[in-house]
Amino acid sequence: MFAIISDIHSNLEALTVVLNDIEERGIETIYCLGDVVGYAANPKECLDLVIEKTKNCVQGNHDYAAMFEPTNFNSGAEAATFWTRKVLEEEPDHEKSDKRWRYLGNQKMRWTLETKLGDVDAALDFVHASPRRPINEYVFPDDVYTTTGKMSALFEKVKHICFVGHTHLPGVFLEDPDFYSPDELGGAYPIVPDEKAIINVGSVGQPRDRDNRASYVYIEENKVNFVRLLYDFKAAAQKIYDTPELDNFEGERLADGR
Numbered sequence: 001m002f003a004i005i006s007d008i009h010s011n012l013e014a015l016t017v018v019l020n021d022i023e024e025r026g027i028e029t030i031y032c033l034g035d036v037v038g039y040a041a042n043p044k045e046c047l048d049l050v051i052e053k054t055k056n057c058v059q060g061n062h063d064y065a066a067m068f069e070p071t072n073f074n075s076g077a078e079a080a081t082f083w084t085r086k087v088l089e090e091e092p093d094h095e096k097s098d099k100r101w102r103y104l105g106n107q108k109m110r111w112t113l114e115t116k117l118g119d120v121d122a123a124l125d126f127v128h129a130s131p132r133r134p135i136n137e138y139v140f141p142d143d144v145y146t147t148t149g150k151m152s153a154l155f156e157k158v159k160h161i162c163f164v165g166h167t168h169l170p171g172v173f174l175e176d177p178d179f180y181s182p183d184e185l186g187g188a189y190p191i192v193p194d195e196k197a198i199i200n201v202g203s204v205g206q207p208r209d210r211d212n213r214a215s216y217v218y219i220e221e222n223k224v225n226f227v228r229l230l231y232d233f234k235a236a237a238q239k240i241y242d243t244p245e246l247d248n249f250e251g252e253r254l255a256d257g258r
């Protein structure tokens with residue numbers, strides 16, 4: 001049994017609730033799909049927890065931006081990137097600082113785990129965005145209707161199961177193509193041998209499906225279970241409001257899950 005988290009975006013309140021829930025379920029292995037930083041006000045604390053608690057973490061576009069440069073970011077995301085970098089650079093504890101930067105710098109864009117899930121032999125790919133462009137390609141539910149060629153090209157890159165984040169919209173894409181929300185799936189998707197799937201685990205720290213609860217998944221036997229958890233979004237938002245360099249919109253959106 002293991003859990004997958006993604007798109008924490010420096011939201012310590014959400015991350016803490018998710019990690020506590022994972023621990024209460026007795027899950028010891030956690031994988032992360034990136035975007036540990038960006039948008040919210042606790043990049044150092046979130047990085048430290050992800051470093052401590054997760055077994056592996058791939059690179060997200062906001063992690064990449066903190067290391068290098070933001071690309072095609074809106075003004076709020078760009079401002080958060082430069083503020084995050086400043087906060088990390090001004091860390092007075094050199095050991096902590098080096099550990100965080102090394103962690104961000106050593107993240108891979110993709111990794112694969114071949115394992116047995118129940119009685120299913122599974123090949124699991126872990127990326128931040130998409131199996132074709134691991135860091136910054138968005139895969140939206142509407143793509144199954146509007147850009148079927150894109151979906152076909154994506155599934156050509158999938159051997160069996162690919163876990164993604166990036167859009168902050170949880171659910172399962174199938175090769176048909178089709179998309180199923182967690183509600184349509186009854187909260188769980190069973191992995192089977194001959195069915196390819198791209199599974200979005202949703203966002204811990206900035207949900208965008210009009211549900212403001214933190215999102216993550218855990219895998220038990222061959223079943224991917226979608227979890228939503230209430231957290232103190234008002235406290236997370238207030239920290240953003242209290243930080244002049246951060247856009248207030250990034251706090252406001254937490255209330256509505258948008």
